[in-house]
Amino acid sequence: MAKLFEAPLGVNTVDIRKKINGMLSEARKEAKPAICIMCGKPQTSFCNSHSVPQMALRSIAENGIVIHASAALGVDERIIDIENGVNKSGTFNYICNDCDNTFFQDYENPDNIVQPPTDKILAEIAVKNMLLQLSKRAVERKLIEIQQRDYNAFDNPEVGMNVKNLDFAEFENEVIFHKNIVENNEFGGYQIVFWKLLPYTVPIAMQSAIAVTRDIEGVEINNIYDMNPNIRMQYLHLAIFPLNGKSVVLAFYHKRDKLYRRLRHQFNCMGEKEALVNINYLVFKYTENYYMARKIEEEITTNDALQRLSQENDGMPSLGMLGIDNSFGIGYTPVSKNDIPNFLAPEWAV
Numbered sequence: 624m625a626k627l628f629e630a631p632l633g634v635n636t637v638d639i640r641k642k643i644n645g646m647l648s649e650a651r652k653e654a655k656p657a658i659c660i661m662c663g664k665p666q667t668s669f670c671n672s673h674s675v676p677q678m679a680l681r682s683i684a685e686n687g688i689v690i691h692a693s694a695a696l697g698v699d700e701r702i703i704d705i706e707n708g709v710n711k712s713g714t715f716n717y718i719c720n721d722c723d724n725t726f727f728q729d730y731e732n733p734d735n736i737v738q739p740p741t742d743k744i745l746a747e748i749a750v751k752n753m754l755l756q757l758s759k760r761a762v763e764r765k766l767i768e769i770q771q772r773d774y775n776a777f778d779n780p781e782v783g784m785n786v787k788n789l790d791f792a793e794f795e796n797e798v799i800f801h802k803n804i805v806e807n808n809e810f811g812g813y814q815i816v817f818w819k820l821l822p823y824t825v826p827i828a829m830q831s832a833i834a835v836t837r838d839i840e841g842v843e844i845n846n847i848y849d850m851n852p853n854i855r856m857q858y859l860h861l862a863i864f865p866l867n868g869k870s871v872v873l874a875f876y877h878k879r880d881k882l883y884r885r886l887r888h889q890f891n892c893m894g895e896k897e898a899l900v901n902i903n904y905l906v907f908k909y910t911e912n913y914y915m916a917r918k919i920e921e922e923i924t925t926n927d928a929l930q931r932l933s934q935e936n937d938g939m940p941s942l943g944m945l946g947i948d949n950s951f952g953i954g955y956t957p958v959s960k961n962d963i964p965n966f967l968a969p970e971w972a973v
């Protein structure tokens with residue numbers, strides 16, 4: 624199938640790569656906040672934080688290398704990396720070294736994470752998920768400014784900027800909300816949708832907060848098109864941590880996010896195999912912060928349904944960019960959970 628972000632023939636891909644990387648590194652540099660959101664102290668140097676714990680990435684790395692989600696998106700490999708070392712995979716620079724080294728200690732510990740999760744562990748995972756989103760929006764805001772400055776890229780840059788600013792404020796609130804739960808040692812706030820310690824190492828490491836649009840029966844959960852700033856998106860937290868000879872698979876939400884009650888009930892009514900099929904589907908449908916073992920690279924880059932699913936936006940093809948070449952999405956059948964391989968099943972273990 625057609626690749627996204629493929630360089631036109633005759634264009635020097637080295638130049639494009641340099642330009643993209645140049646813009647990205649400038650945006651990342653400028654997006655760093657003056658004070659650390661976690662401790663409130665002024666920052667001069669920023670930690671290279673891992674959005675997915677290194678213990679999980681190392682469990683699936685081959686010669687230190689993991690495959691990135693861009694492989695599933697079908698990008699032009701000459702421009703965007705589809706693999707990288709553990710040290711350069713899923714990192715962000717947003718909080719200080721002290722906070723990075725201390726705040727996440729409970730869950731980033733292979734002995735703790737294999738136990739049924741405590742509220743503190745769930746809250747730490749939620750903080751990490753929201754920090755990644757926050758840091759991404761901070762970088763994207765700077766990218767809009769840079770693209771506008773250098774290329775006059777947008778007719779109305781303030782429209783895109785407004786959306787990013789709303790997202791940014793929302794994620795900032797989410798970080799503080801879950802951080803308070805850790806610091807105040809609050810209990811009973813989270814609902815676990817699924818938790819399982821599998822007796823094998825799955826080939827995917829990930830964690831993300833996602834705004835699910837529809838439940839298992841197709842009933843709406845979040846309306847992502849509602850731009851009313853008073854409507855707060857509700858988030859489901861997903862985590863898959865492969866470890867040595869075992870794996871933790873986890874889905875949870877905070878009780879204030881009531882829209883997930885039906886989904887939780889649906890998960891409670893299905894067997895483990897079916898639950899894993901559904902979580903595997905959520906990963907490819909909603910997230911981009913996942914890292915994979917070399918073992919599944921060929922399947923990821925050649926499976927047509929997987930590539931289509933990664934490019935879907937709310938059931939529409941080509942990231943929702945509709946036009947003549949995809950018949951404006953008319954007649955497009957969204958990829959279903961049973962069309963793609965279930966990498967959480969034992970046959971895909973590494």
Ligand SMILES: [Zn+2]
Nearest residue numbers: 659662719722
């Ligand atoms: Zn700090």
